[in-house]
Amino acid sequence: MRTFARALALTMTCALALPAFAQDKPVAGEVTEGSLKGKTLTFVSYGGIYQDGQAAALQEFVEKSGVTLLNDGPTEIAKLKAQVDSGNVTWDVVDTADLPPYVHCGTLFQKLDFSKLDVSKIPPGQVGECSVPAMNYGVVLMYKNDTYKDNPPKNWQDFFDTEKFPGVRAIDGSGDPTGSLLEQAFKAAGGDPKAMTADDIEKAIQKLRDLGPDTIYWKTGAESQQLAESGEADMIMMWTGRAMTAVKNGAQYTPVWQDWLVVMDQITIPVGVKDTDASYALINAYLGKRSQEILTEKTSYTPINTDAKPQVDEVTTSFLTSTPERIAQGYQQNIPFWVKNFDLAAEQWSALLSGN
Numbered sequence: 001m002r003t004f005a006r007a008l009a010l011t012m013t014c015a016l017a018l019p020a021f022a023q024d025k026p027v028a029g030e031v032t033e034g035s036l037k038g039k040t041l042t043f044v045s046y047g048g049i050y051q052d053g054q055a056a057a058l059q060e061f062v063e064k065s066g067v068t069l070l071n072d073g074p075t076e077i078a079k080l081k082a083q084v085d086s087g088n089v090t091w092d093v094v095d096t097a098d099l100p101p102y103v104h105c106g107t108l109f110q111k112l113d114f115s116k117l118d119v120s121k122i123p124p125g126q127v128g129e130c131s132v133p134a135m136n137y138g139v140v141l142m143y144k145n146d147t148y149k150d151n152p153p154k155n156w157q158d159f160f161d162t163e164k165f166p167g168v169r170a171i172d173g174s175g176d177p178t179g180s181l182l183e184q185a186f187k188a189a190g191g192d193p194k195a196m197t198a199d200d201i202e203k204a205i206q207k208l209r210d211l212g213p214d215t216i217y218w219k220t221g222a223e224s225q226q227l228a229e230s231g232e233a234d235m236i237m238m239w240t241g242r243a244m245t246a247v248k249n250g251a252q253y254t255p256v257w258q259d260w261l262v263v264m265d266q267i268t269i270p271v272g273v274k275d276t277d278a279s280y281a282l283i284n285a286y287l288g289k290r291s292q293e294i295l296t297e298k299t300s301y302t303p304i305n306t307d308a309k310p311q312v313d314e315v316t317t318s319f320l321t322s323t324p325e326r327i328a329q330g331y332q333q334n335i336p337f338w339v340k341n342f343d344l345a346a347e348q349w350s351a352l353l354s355g356n
Contacts, residue, residue, distance in 0.1 A: 029288015167234025
């Protein structure tokens with residue numbers, strides 16, 4: 001799994017600081033009145049309801065600090081690279097997908113100074129050297145109630161067992177390969193994901209091929225939701241938000257939470273920003289309890305502050321991934337492995353989707 005020793009060591013150093021310096025330790029969500037008056041920050045994310053929710057979560061930060069907050073997007077690594085290469089970085093805080101902060105740590109994204117952030121309320125294993133999580137969601141196995149009745153699948157190994165659990169499978173084919181799914185496939189093939197090598201990627205891909213020709217590779221989250229609501233597939237790999245919406249709309253499916261696949265957008269600071277301390281202030285405010293509650297209430301994404309208690313309906317609550325039980329059940333992909341082997345995995349994944 002990931003190694004975040006340096007970040008954790010820095011966090012522990014802060015925790016053990018002498019009492020005389022306690023007032024200097026940041027607290028997630030706290031904002032100093034007027035501290036950024038006259039300054040401007042640009043926050044970059046993916047637009048839509050998600051970025052609107054992030055803007056709402058940062059409103060108190062804006063009002064208290066006096067900062068002018070601009071929103072831009074969508075996040076494009078090529079555009080950020082052009083800014084960094086030119087020395088004219090206009091993005092101050094950037095929300096990215098899972099892997100970019102690991103692939104470009106220290107080149108496009110700054111290595112974070114954890115004396116300037118309070119990461120004590122973030123779930124274990126989610127803080128990277130160059131990033132903190134922006135929100136959580138998961139990829140979960142959903143099974144059709146009528147198909148399996150009193151003998152439902154209990155984990156991803158059952159998903160790959162077509163003899164014991166026959167039926168049509170539906171898998172995320174919307175983009176890049178999901179490393180954690182390939183690790184589960186390799187485990188189902190008899191391997192140890194922790195000892196996975198580049199040569200084992202093909203074994204994992206073959207396990208997916210073995211599911212048979214009636215396997216559906218959905219291309220959008222909306223398509224996965226439609227598959228559930230129509231009952232077209234017996235087991236569906238789904239994003240938790242889409243699974244939740246399908247259930248709200250009457251889909252007769254049940255989630256399997258054991259080894260749900262952890263997914264998180266990342267919050268980063270680009271190399272070359274003009275006011276790094278202001279960027280840290282925004283991130284630390286964003287990590288606060290109330291900010292994360294607002295984010296969830298506006299978007300239904302899971303908060304990354306473990307003290308957050310968003311006011312949402314019962315079904316939404318059941319699909320949040322931040323409870324101690326859900327955190328214990330989650331499965332996190334081996335990010336360093338997939339960063340190193342991304343091109344090879346993408347090539348073999350493309351071959352699978354094209355029928356080769």
